[in-house]
Amino acid sequence: MAESIPLLKIEDLHVQIEDKEILRGVNLxxxxxxxxxxxxxxxxxxxxxxxxxMGHPRYEITSGNIRLNGEDLLDMGxxxxxxxxxxxAFQYPMAIPGVSVxxxxxxxxKSVRGQDxxxxxxxxxxxxxxxxxxxxxxxxxxxxxxxxxxxxxxxxEILQMAMLxxxxxxxxxxxxxxxxxxxxxxSDGVNRLRETNPEMGVLLITHYQRLxxxxxxxxxxxxxxxxxxxxxxxxLALELEAEGYDQIIRDAQASDAAVVLPQEVTV
Amino acid sequence: xxATDDLxxxxxxxxxxxxxxxxxxxxxxxxxxxxxxxxxxxxxEPDWMREFRVKSLGYFNKxxxxxxxxxxxxxxxxxxxxxxYLRSTEKQATDWNDVPDDIKNTFDRLGIPDxxxxxxxxxxxxxxxxxxxxxxxxxxxxxGVIFTDMDTALREYPDKVKEYFGTIIPPNDNKFAxxxxxxxxxGSFVWIPAGVKVEIPLQAYxxxxxxxxxxxxxxxxxxxxxxxxxxxxxxxAPVYSSDSLxxxxxxxxxxxxxxIRYTTIQNWSKNVFNLVTKRAVAHKNATVxxxxxxxGSKLTVKYPAIYLVGEGARGEVLSVALAGKxxxxxxxxxxxxxxPNTSSTITSKSISKDGGRTTYRGLLKVYEGCENVKSNVRxxxxxxxxxxxxxxxxxxxxxxxxxxxxxxxxxxxxxxEQLFYLMSRGLTxxxxxxxxxxxxxxxxxKELPMEYAVELNRLLxxxxxxxxx
Numbered sequence: 001m002a003e004s005i006p007l008l009k010i011e012d013l014h015v016q017i018e019d020k021e022i023l024r025g026v027n028l029x030x031x032x033x034x035x036x037x038x039x040x041x042x043x044x045x046x047x048x049x050x051x052x053x054m055g056h057p058r059y060e061i062t063s064g065n066i067r068l069n070g071e072d073l074l075d076m077g078x079x080x081x082x083x084x085x086x087x088x089a090f091q092y093p094m095a096i097p098g099v100s101v102x103x104x105x106x107x108x109x110k111s112v113r114g115q116d117x118x119x120x121x122x123x124x125x126x127x128x129x130x131x132x133x134x135x136x137x138x139x140x141x142x143x144x145x146x147x148x149x150x151x152x153x154x155x156x157e158i159l160q161m162a163m164l165x166x167x168x169x170x171x172x173x174x175x176x177x178x179x180x181x182x183x184x185x186x187s188d189g190v191n192r193l194r195e196t197n198p199e200m201g202v203l204l205i206t207h208y209q210r211l212x213x214x215x216x217x218x219x220x221x222x223x224x225x226x227x228x229x230x231x232x233x234x235x236l237a238l239e240l241e242a243e244g245y246d247q248i249i250r251d252a253q254a255s256d257a258a259v260v261l262p263q264e265v266t267v
Numbered sequence: 268x269x270a271t272d273d274l275x276x277x278x279x280x281x282x283x284x285x286x287x288x289x290x291x292x293x294x295x296x297x298x299x300x301x302x303x304x305x306x307x308x309x310x311x312e313p314d315w316m317r318e319f320r321v322k323s324l325g326y327f328n329k330x331x332x333x334x335x336x337x338x339x340x341x342x343x344x345x346x347x348x349x350x351x352y353l354r355s356t357e358k359q360a361t362d363w364n365d366v367p368d369d370i371k372n373t374f375d376r377l378g379i380p381d382x383x384x385x386x387x388x389x390x391x392x393x394x395x396x397x398x399x400x401x402x403x404x405x406x407x408x409x410x411g412v413i414f415t416d417m418d419t420a421l422r423e424y425p426d427k428v429k430e431y432f433g434t435i436i437p438p439n440d441n442k443f444a445x446x447x448x449x450x451x452x453x454g455s456f457v458w459i460p461a462g463v464k465v466e467i468p469l470q471a472y473x474x475x476x477x478x479x480x481x482x483x484x485x486x487x488x489x490x491x492x493x494x495x496x497x498x499x500x501x502x503x504a505p506v507y508s509s510d511s512l513x514x515x516x517x518x519x520x521x522x523x524x525x526x527i528r529y530t531t532i533q534n535w536s537k538n539v540f541n542l543v544t545k546r547a548v549a550h551k552n553a554t555v556x557x558x559x560x561x562x563g564s565k566l567t568v569k570y571p572a573i574y575l576v577g578e579g580a581r582g583e584v585l586s587v588a589l590a591g592k593x594x595x596x597x598x599x600x601x602x603x604x605x606x607p608n609t610s611s612t613i614t615s616k617s618i619s620k621d622g623g624r625t626t627y628r629g630l631l632k633v634y635e636g637c638e639n640v641k642s643n644v645r646x647x648x649x650x651x652x653x654x655x656x657x658x659x660x661x662x663x664x665x666x667x668x669x670x671x672x673x674x675x676x677x678x679x680x681x682x683x684e685q686l687f688y689l690m691s692r693g694l695t696x697x698x699x700x701x702x703x704x705x706x707x708x709x710x711x712x713k714e715l716p717m718e719y720a721v722e723l724n725r726l727l728x729x730x731x732x733x734x735x736x
Contacts, residue, residue: 054691057683078690079699087691094688098706104692107702111693143706160692 005070007032007201008053008168013064015045015052022048024226025064030168030201035194037204037212037237040223041245046205047091049223050172053203054088055081068167083112085167089157089174096144101156102126104144105163112164129162133189150177158189165193168201175211187214209241224252280536280563281729282377285505286369288477290395294352296479300324303449306352310418310452313425323438323448330442337595337624340566344540349481349512351450353395359416360400370394377503379472386718388467389414393484394474396452407465413458414469417485420456427458431487435518435546435574443542443568447483447516454484454515457498459525461491468497468530468716475504475511475539486517490525490553499530499719503563506536510565513539519547519555523577526554532719534726535563537594543569551577551606558714559586561596562726570628572601575609582611587711589730590623590655599628599660602642610641616708617648619655620731627659627676635666643673649707650680651700701731 008030015023022045030036040046052059053066055078066073073081096104105126109117130139133155145153154174161169171190175183191214194200204215212220212234220236221228224245229252230236240248292309294302303324307317332341360366363380374380374392383390389403391414398416407414413424421428438448455471475482490496504511513535521527527547535541541564547555557571573582584600602611617625627646648657659676681703689699705712705724712720 054687056687077696078687079693079695082691082693090688090691094682094685096685096689096703096706098709099702104702107694107698108692111695111698143709164692 006030006067007034007069007199008203009065009067009070010053011065011067013049013052013066014062015048016060016062017048017058021062022226023052026223026226026228028221028228030203032199032201033194034218035202035204035215037206037217037220038223039206039209039220039237039240041249042207044223045226046207046223047172050088050091050170050205053081053170054078054086079111082164082166083114087161087164087166087169089154089161089169089171091172091174091176093145093153093157095146095148097146099144100141101144102140105160108160109163125163129159132192133159133162134185135159151179151182154178154182154186155189158186162189162193165197166200168203170203170205172205173207174204175206175208183211184214187211190215209237212237222248224249227252229255280506282503282534283506283536284376285476285507286373289367289369290353290355290477291357292352292354294350296350297347298324298349298351298450302351306450306452309352309354310421312421315429316421319433319438320449320451323445326439327442327445327449330439330445333442336568337566337597337626340595341540341568343510344512345510348509349479350477351481351483352452353477353480354397355394355476356397356399359398359419361402363400366400370399373474373476374400374472377472377474382470382718386467386716387470388465389469391416391455391471392474393453393471393482395477395480396482398453403469410463411460412463412465413456415456417454417456417487418452420487424456424458427489428456428487431489431518431520433518435520435548436516436544441544443514444516444544447485447514447544450481451483451485451516453482454486454517455488455498456486457488457496459490459494459496462493463491464495465497466495468499470499470501473500473502473513475513475535478505478507479509479511481512481514483513484515486515487520488518488527488529489520490522490527492523492525495526497528497530499532499716501532501534503534504536504539507538510538510540512542513564514542515544517543517545521547521549521553521555521580523551524553525550528556528558529571530558530560530715530719532560532723532726533563533567537563537565537591539564541565541567541569543567545569545571546574547572547582548574548576549580549582552579553577554581554583556583556585557600558711559584559598560711560723561586561588561598562730564596565593566595566597568597570599570601570630572603573611574603574605575611576605578606578608580606580609582609584612585614585711585714586616587708588615588617588625589727590617590619590625591730592621592623595624595626597626597628599626599630601630602632603630604633604637604640604642607636607638607640609637612642613644613646614710615646616711617646617657618651618704618707619648619657620651622652622654624656624658626657627661629661630664631662631672632664633667633670633672637667638669640667640670640672642670644675646676647707648678649704650678651704697731701728704731
């Protein structure tokens with residue numbers, strides 16, 4: 001792959017749900033091995049971006065582009081995107097009653113790789129990844145996300161990520177609902193995976209700065225009202241933590257009023 | 268006429284093939300007293316059985332068609348167009364090599380001889396009206412286990428048969444039990460001596476080959492005190508353009524401390540009416556389990572029942588049903604608590620797709636004075652599309668207050684979010700749907716011996732193919 005082609009390139013992305021526009025022109029570029037944090041207040045469109053990246057059928061992309069390794073994702077379903085290396089760690093993972101964790105992981109791995117994984121290799125990798133995430137062996141025979149605590153759900157998302165080894169991991173509020181110990185285990189998991197897969201890109205979507213104490217971002221972006229209004233280094237997260245989103249929201253509204261409104265009127 | 272003339276090929280039904288019809292005796296179409304007497308005469312039965320049949324025919328004729336079923340479909344049965352008895356071969360074989368080639372070919376294609384070698388303690392194979400093959404492991408015979416077809420049992424163990432036959436399901440119990448009692452043929456007779464535990468399953472296999480055939484097997488299992496048996500039955504039929512009728516009666520008796528598990532994987536082709544009466548009695552500290560899987564048929568009507576008549580008896584009905592296009596699975600369970608300290612569980616899982624219809628009909632009854640009864644009823648229905656339908660009719664008659672009864676019912680659809688989650692892990696929509704379906708049936712599948720679980724999942728996959736997108 002040519003060095004100049006970014007891992008993930010989002011260009012002027014507009015997304016609507018049921019005729020309501022949520023993302024209004026998002027631009028973002030993640031290079032191989034980079035960690036980007038996407039922060040923003042509730043309702044700014046963070047989760048919408050994660051679903052749109054993964055290809056949720058209800059999130060309609062009205063214009064713009066998503067490219068992974070230079071390849072246009074828009075015509076692909078979520079399964080195909082996953083096979084191309086996209087991974088979403090869900091904020092609210094779904095329960096699949098009656099389907100064991102081990103069966104689910106093996107099927108997913110086979111689907112993503114396009115071929116069966118030798119059982120010995122699979123077991124070995126699974127055992128190691130689970131140990132690192134401090135998950136007990138009994139976990140594999142439980143049903144996917146059924147009766148899991150909040151922390152177990154998040155760990156399981158990281159376990160899936162560790163097993164599937166995606167090109168880029170989008171982590172949607174993986175820190176929400178975690179106590180400090182669980183947060184550390186989860187972030188260690190991500191960091192470990194980055195060490196073994198240094199090409200992997202990460203897009204961390206979070207409301208709070210605290211996750212960034214454990215996973216250091218190369219860049220921080222602030223999403224407000226469907227647009228990235230500021231980008232910067234990791235110090236931007238600290239600034240937000242100290243000052244809150246209020247000022248940034250006001251600034252964004254002011255610039256919306258000045259620049260965007262006339263455009264919208266013409267639509 | 269040749270049975271293959273109007274053979275209709277149905278792609279997703281693997282067992283839809285038929286073999287040339289051959290018979291040494293075939294009753295004429297339709298049903299009257301002469302047909303019943305002919306059957307009895309063919310079988311050289313004792314007088315009591317002949318009279319039992321004739322009396323049953325009277326009940327059948329007198330009883331109206333039940334009006335509370337899916338009568339739009341049920342009333343399509345043309346009782347006058349059915350062959351009630353067909354004997355394909357003169358002699359029952361105990362070696363597969365002695366089974367006539369055409370019939371052996373059928374069972375080979377169904378994998379029965381192979382299964383017998385690998386993991387069964389005994390097999391009977393019924394083809395049309397008669398059992399054509401039968402075997403049981405020698406060590407079980409030495410222990411006194413009886414596993415044979417019902418006709419042979421009537422000849423060789425007349426006293427045992429007479430003592431129990433028709434005692435759990437009397438001929439006038441319902442219209443179809445009356446029909447079976449009049450024209451029954453084949454089925455299994457199982458008797459397990461006290462204290463004997465048959466650890467590997469006995470299997471019966473039922474095959475309808477001829478068109479417009481009626482199969483009316485009759486099964487009776489008696490487990491003496493402290494014994495155990497797991498009996499498995501499987502059923503298939505060819506796909507014809509006109510209908511066949513399967514109407515069995517199955518009676519189970521679990522004496523003190525005995526344990527009977529009865530597993531069914533019914534995969535009739537979609538032109539078979541499957542109207543079956545199954546009932547068990549569990550005595551003191553006995554356990555009866557019905558594990559009942561219904562995938563095929565045009566209309567299935569079946570509510571396996573357990574009468575808990577002795578203290579400490581335990582009953583479980585675990586069933587799944589899958590109804591596709593033009594199919595109606597009307598299944599359920601009945602549990603009667605007639606003694607204190609008895610417990611029961613009913614778990615029913617159904618899936619409807621492509622306009623198919625499932626119905627759960629259940630009865631839970633606790634008689635007054637039956638203290639400390641525990642029961643839990645759970646019915647879950649999964650709809651795969653908006654065309655399909657599911658109805659639940661649970662009836663509870665609880666005449667004792669000191670009981671612990673739980674009931675839960677749910678109807679759900681395969682959710683967009685579940686599909687998205689699985690697809691985000693690389694599964695296609697079809698694979699994702701299949702995974703959800705398999706998971707939904709998991710409480711059932713995990714109760715099956717491994718070979719059957721694999722087979723069931725494979726059948727489900729065949730049924731599900733092409734039903735997405």
